[in-house]
Amino acid sequence: MAELDTSGGGGGKKGKKVRSKKMSTRVDLTAMVDLAFLLITFFMLTTTLAKPQAMDMFMPDKDKDQTDELPVKASRTMTVLLGSDNKIVWYMGVMGSTAPTVDNFGKSGIRQAFIDNNKKVLAQTGDPKKGLMVILKPTDKSNYKNFVDLLDEIKIAGVPSYGIVNKIEPEELNLMKEQGALKD
Amino acid sequence: MPKVKIKRKSTAIDMTAMCDVAFLLLTFFILTATARQPEPLPVDTPSSTVTIKLPDSDISMLTVGQGKVFFGVVGQDVRMRALERMAEEYKVTFTEEEKKRFALVESFGVPMANLKQFIALNGAERNNLNQPGIPMDSTNNELHQWILQARYATKELHGQELRFTIKGDSNEEYPTIRKVVDILQEQNINKFSLVTTLEGLN
Numbered sequence: 001m002a003e004l005d006t007s008g009g010g011g012g013k014k015g016k017k018v019r020s021k022k023m024s025t026r027v028d029l030t031a032m033v034d035l036a037f038l039l040i041t042f043f044m045l046t047t048t049l050a051k052p053q054a055m056d057m058f059m060p061d062k063d064k065d066q067t068d069e070l071p072v073k074a075s076r077t078m079t080v081l082l083g084s085d086n087k088i089v090w091y092m093g094v095m096g097s098t099a100p101t102v103d104n105f106g107k108s109g110i111r112q113a114f115i116d117n118n119k120k121v122l123a124q125t126g127d128p129k130k131g132l133m134v135i136l137k138p139t140d141k142s143n144y145k146n147f148v149d150l151l152d153e154i155k156i157a158g159v160p161s162y163g164i165v166n167k168i169e170p171e172e173l174n175l176m177k178e179q180g181a182l183k184d
Numbered sequence: 185m186p187k188v189k190i191k192r193k194s195t196a197i198d199m200t201a202m203c204d205v206a207f208l209l210l211t212f213f214i215l216t217a218t219a220r221q222p223e224p225l226p227v228d229t230p231s232s233t234v235t236i237k238l239p240d241s242d243i244s245m246l247t248v249g250q251g252k253v254f255f256g257v258v259g260q261d262v263r264m265r266a267l268e269r270m271a272e273e274y275k276v277t278f279t280e281e282e283k284k285r286f287a288l289v290e291s292f293g294v295p296m297a298n299l300k301q302f303i304a305l306n307g308a309e310r311n312n313l314n315q316p317g318i319p320m321d322s323t324n325n326e327l328h329q330w331i332l333q334a335r336y337a338t339k340e341l342h343g344q345e346l347r348f349t350i351k352g353d354s355n356e357e358y359p360t361i362r363k364v365v366d367i368l369q370e371q372n373i374n375k376f377s378l379v380t381t382l383e384g385l386n
Contacts, residue, residue: 043213
């Protein structure tokens with residue numbers, strides 16, 4: 001008959017009582033453990049990564065009476081204008097006194113500019129508390145990503161103070177158009 | 185002298201204990217994991233190098249994308265109380281049932297006038313609905329009211345100041361963000377968080 005011989009080759013045992021072979025109760029758990037750990041890893045990562053990261057942002061007080069405003073020397077300020085197509089224009093101090101620079105995002109772009117200018121200002125004032133002051137002016141054409149990226153670069157470069165100003169002078173808009181950083 | 189034979193050991197290890205531990209941990213993680221609700225307004229958040237996590241409670245999320253703003257507060261009790269306060273403000277009455285249903289909605293973007301119909305919808309219908317966003321123009325500034333009432337509700341129930349986060353889309357134009365920031369600043373909220381995803385330093 002078509003029957004599998006499971007008795008393990010012990011020939012010559014005919015005539016004896018047929019005993020059902022005792023099976024081992026051990027199961028191979030390797031695959032099961034593999035699966036369990038895979039799922040554990042998945043759940044661990046999703047639970048901790050699901051929490052979003054948040055960047056804190058401070059806006060200047062909008063109070064009408066600005067009595068406690070600290071005057072900042074113009075030479076310490078760096079005005080950064082955010083244009084369209086991920087373009088940045090920045091200048092030091094008062095507009096027109098220094099040549100504006102068109103820059104882009106990235107390690108060698110605006111971040112280097114922040115670091116360099118911060119060093120210069122610190123050397124100028126000689127006071128570690130008086131570093132660079134960045135004035136951030138996003139135009140209507142800029143997008144949110146550029147804005148967040150710039151805040152991030154400020155943080156990375158270790159610029160001590162920054163401010164967000166929504167009022168952009170017409171001269172500044174003209175300047176940006178001249179530099180090709182702003183499209184209509 | 186007979187040769188000493190090294191006894192060959194079996195390579196199979198008993199995995200019962202390991203399996204037990206693995207499944208115990210698995211159960212723990214499954215139970216602690218919070219099911220993520222489908223977002224009514226999918227946004228692609230910009231990336232930054234910040235690694236600070238958001239707190240779990242007393243927080244409100246303003247989702248900004250496609251020129252629309254969606255409002256959401258963490259905590260069912262706060263949401264319910266905020267709705268009650270809004271109902272008083274806009275002279276709309278909600279039944280207990282409707283309030284309970286609303287408390288389960290994590291984030292929404294419908295004006296007060298349509299809120300009743302919105303609550304009546306079931307989950308699948310809500311996902312398919314193209315929500316217009318919360319009105320925030322000067323004549324009908326509902327977003328301002330929602331923010332205000334949610335702050336009151338949090339203060340009443342938890343005695344905590346409500347914190348605000350803005351979850352904006354990468355490609356969102358800056359003016360929309362500025363509008364939301366202006367509304368927050370009108371209520372003297374000058375500190376808030378921006379939700380970002382993680383990226384490397386380069």
